[in-house]
Amino acid sequence: MKNVFRVLLLIALSFTGASLPAAEKLPQWDVRAATEDGEVEVDLATGVLKSDKGVIVRYGDAEMTAGRVMLNQETGEALAEGMVTLQRAGQVWHGDKLKYNFKTEQIEAEVFKTGAPPFFASGFGLAADKTHSVYSAYDAFVTTDDVAEPGYRIRAKSLVIIPGKMLEAKGATVYLGDVPVFYWPYYRRSLERHPNNIELTPGYRSRFGPYLLGAYNWYYNDRLNGSFNLDYRAKRGFGGGPDVIYDAGRFGKFEARYYYLKDDAPGTNSLNLPLNDDRSRVFFSHQVALRTNLTAKTVVRYQSDEFLLRDFFDNEYEKNIQPTTFTEINQLWPNFSLNVLAQPQINDFFDTVERLPDVKLTGLRQQLGVSPFYYESESSAGYYRRQFGNNAFPEFAAWRADTYHQLTLPRTFFGWLNVTPRVGGRLTHYGETEGAGIPFTERDRGVFNTGAEVSFKASRVWRETQSKFWDVNELRHIVQPSVNYVYVPSPNVLPAQLPQFDYELPSFRLLPIEYPDYNAIDSIDSQNVFRFALRNKLQTKRAQGIDNVVNWALYTDWRVHPRAGQGTFADVFSDLDFKPRDWLTLTSEMRYDIGAGHFRQAFHTLTLAPKSNWSLSLGHRYFRDDPALGPFSGNNLFNSTVYYRLNENWAARATHYFEARDGRLEEQFYTLYRDMRSWTGAVTLRLRESRVGPDDITIAVTFSLKAFPRFNVGSDSSSPSLLLGS
Numbered sequence: 001m002k003n004v005f006r007v008l009l010l011i012a013l014s015f016t017g018a019s020l021p022a023a024e025k026l027p028q029w030d031v032r033a034a035t036e037d038g039e040v041e042v043d044l045a046t047g048v049l050k051s052d053k054g055v056i057v058r059y060g061d062a063e064m065t066a067g068r069v070m071l072n073q074e075t076g077e078a079l080a081e082g083m084v085t086l087q088r089a090g091q092v093w094h095g096d097k098l099k100y101n102f103k104t105e106q107i108e109a110e111v112f113k114t115g116a117p118p119f120f121a122s123g124f125g126l127a128a129d130k131t132h133s134v135y136s137a138y139d140a141f142v143t144t145d146d147v148a149e150p151g152y153r154i155r156a157k158s159l160v161i162i163p164g165k166m167l168e169a170k171g172a173t174v175y176l177g178d179v180p181v182f183y184w185p186y187y188r189r190s191l192e193r194h195p196n197n198i199e200l201t202p203g204y205r206s207r208f209g210p211y212l213l214g215a216y217n218w219y220y221n222d223r224l225n226g227s228f229n230l231d232y233r234a235k236r237g238f239g240g241g242p243d244v245i246y247d248a249g250r251f252g253k254f255e256a257r258y259y260y261l262k263d264d265a266p267g268t269n270s271l272n273l274p275l276n277d278d279r280s281r282v283f284f285s286h287q288v289a290l291r292t293n294l295t296a297k298t299v300v301r302y303q304s305d306e307f308l309l310r311d312f313f314d315n316e317y318e319k320n321i322q323p324t325t326f327t328e329i330n331q332l333w334p335n336f337s338l339n340v341l342a343q344p345q346i347n348d349f350f351d352t353v354e355r356l357p358d359v360k361l362t363g364l365r366q367q368l369g370v371s372p373f374y375y376e377s378e379s380s381a382g383y384y385r386r387q388f389g390n391n392a393f394p395e396f397a398a399w400r401a402d403t404y405h406q407l408t409l410p411r412t413f414f415g416w417l418n419v420t421p422r423v424g425g426r427l428t429h430y431g432e433t434e435g436a437g438i439p440f441t442e443r444d445r446g447v448f449n450t451g452a453e454v455s456f457k458a459s460r461v462w463r464e465t466q467s468k469f470w471d472v473n474e475l476r477h478i479v480q481p482s483v484n485y486v487y488v489p490s491p492n493v494l495p496a497q498l499p500q501f502d503y504e505l506p507s508f509r510l511l512p513i514e515y516p517d518y519n520a521i522d523s524i525d526s527q528n529v530f531r532f533a534l535r536n537k538l539q540t541k542r543a544q545g546i547d548n549v550v551n552w553a554l555y556t557d558w559r560v561h562p563r564a565g566q567g568t569f570a571d572v573f574s575d576l577d578f579k580p581r582d583w584l585t586l587t588s589e590m591r592y593d594i595g596a597g598h599f600r601q602a603f604h605t606l607t608l609a610p611k612s613n614w615s616l617s618l619g620h621r622y623f624r625d626d627p628a629l630g631p632f633s634g635n636n637l638f639n640s641t642v643y644y645r646l647n648e649n650w651a652a653r654a655t656h657y658f659e660a661r662d663g664r665l666e667e668q669f670y671t672l673y674r675d676m677r678s679w680t681g682a683v684t685l686r687l688r689e690s691r692v693g694p695d696d697i698t699i700a701v702t703f704s705l706k707a708f709p710r711f712n713v714g715s716d717s718s719s720p721s722l723l724l725g726s
Helices: 002-016 308-312 314-319 720-724
Strands: 030-033 041-043 048-051 055-059 062-066 068-072 077-088 091-101 107-116 119-129 134-143 152-162 166-176 179-190 197-205 209-219 224-233 237-247 253-262 278-291 294-303 326-332 336-343 352-367 374-387 396-408 411-413 417-430 443-456 458-467 472-488 527-542 545-559 572-581 584-593 598-611 614-623 635-645 650-659 664-676 679-688 696-705
Touching: 055 068, 062 068, 062 091, 107 134, 119 152, 134 166, 197 720, 278 308, 308 314, 314 720, 352 396, 664 720, 679 720, 696 720
Parallel strands: none
Antiparallel strands: 030 055, 041 048, 048 068, 055 062, 062 077, 068 077, 077 091, 091 107, 107 119, 119 134, 134 152, 152 166, 166 179, 197 209, 197 696, 209 224, 224 237, 237 253, 253 278, 278 294, 294 326, 326 336, 336 352, 352 374, 374 396, 396 417, 411 417, 417 443, 443 472, 458 472, 472 527, 527 545, 545 572, 572 584, 584 598, 598 614, 614 635, 635 650, 650 664, 664 679, 679 696
């Protein structure tokens, strides 16, 4: 019977579609019985199809299933009854009786249910207007809870939905279960975000006492939204302020935040002087793309004292303990870029190099005509003032103009040996230094540099290598040794005779030896050094594609003529990523002092995530005391994080930081997660063992709507202080 039906259907479709031009490529009808004994009747004269034993109709991106259907292929109108389901453009409609036009996409239903995550709705009297993509109904409800009996819903006398954009309800009542809790005569909300909602984080912290952090998030339109924060801390008092975000289209995006509190226990600053109890912060940013290759950005970060972020905004403080204020304009061309930076000192308790302004023109590496030579350059000019926090040292300022130019000649010999010689020069002019800090007269400095880099890459493949235990399917080994030689004779003016604005900072890593990568302009000194590097990769084929089983780099410097304070050999650095399985990763960074015969630093992390319901991370950070960073600058820190999902509703995470030098468990995090169907909740406990003063204990409760999560995926594990509301 099904074969007879298909023959008749093909004949019918050939008649009804014969007059259509092939170039239009209109969708084709696909109508078939849903069961073995199903039948579809076709009226060859009118093109009307009927079925009363289950049918599936497809046309374009729309698919309808129903117990009974009558379809007019000419008009596209279908009348369906009996457990009707219609899917189109990611939207699913259910009803016992539904009228739908596949060509005009108009829909009518007496009783319906529909859903396109994160919103679901049901009601009576459904009607659709394809022209404006608007759906309307009466006596309907909407929810984000995708279950038969939603935990909460909004029931409305009339409901208008623009899928993916907006819903509008009149006579709207909010229900928790079957209990009405709130009424709106008129309610409108965006389906693109979660507007006009309240966030509350209750908790306790030993430094705050009981606290309640609150925010009212509001939404005006797609361009303007924000929030108003109001917090109460029993020991510290009230605090709050507005946040505003405005997207001005081609005029850029604005963001402004203000926060103020009258602190009942402000404490002291780094000089052990009392802090003012009026504590506040201002943040403003504006980003605009004036053209595709011309951008501008302004950021203002003011705070009343140096410890405001530490005391009340843990998450921001962990990322940046000394925020800066600046305005930057960047113009980009194919071979050049122009950058203008203005950086004033807004917070006088932070060290700042003011740039008023700093203009830099960069010539990207480019070929000179048809010659084999490549050229690159970097030139800058500006007025600089070095300001010290809390006036710890006298300030000083000067004009400076710097220009650097370099030629390279990359060549390949024997088809595998890469050799890149280079030669360059730099000229820097310093104006007379102003201020009481460093009284230098006007002077010029010249720097010459030359050198060459030699490298090659070799590889071998073992196609027969297989191992289920190590998840290996073939192996490829890539080895890349390199030697980079840099020679810079002593400049005519040494760093000690120059004002230091762009100076060399202590680093955990080897600093660049080439220009312009080495950008500590005022600290440039003589160099006669070889940098040796050896990189190894061991790769295999896995489900996600080519994967690095081993990625290992070793590198160090041989200083032919070391400067004062330098050894003949720099420390040896080792960077290793070992991934024997796609769920097991070991990361290692080590630094070994050859002269002293000991490790200066060792950072290791082991991550296991063999199943989706649990993961484990173990880490160790060792750093030997460094005189350049001050006394007691080292640490020997062990950390661990374990996550386990007990079942569909419950999960837990625990994080520990243990300092082995003095046997102190510095910080502990414990979080218990609860999935409440359309909501998630978390209870978090943080314990900080302080070396000075009392320990810091915090406990907080947070909630988040699944449809519009409060935090980005994974942010609560990388920044657990978010769960404390700070």
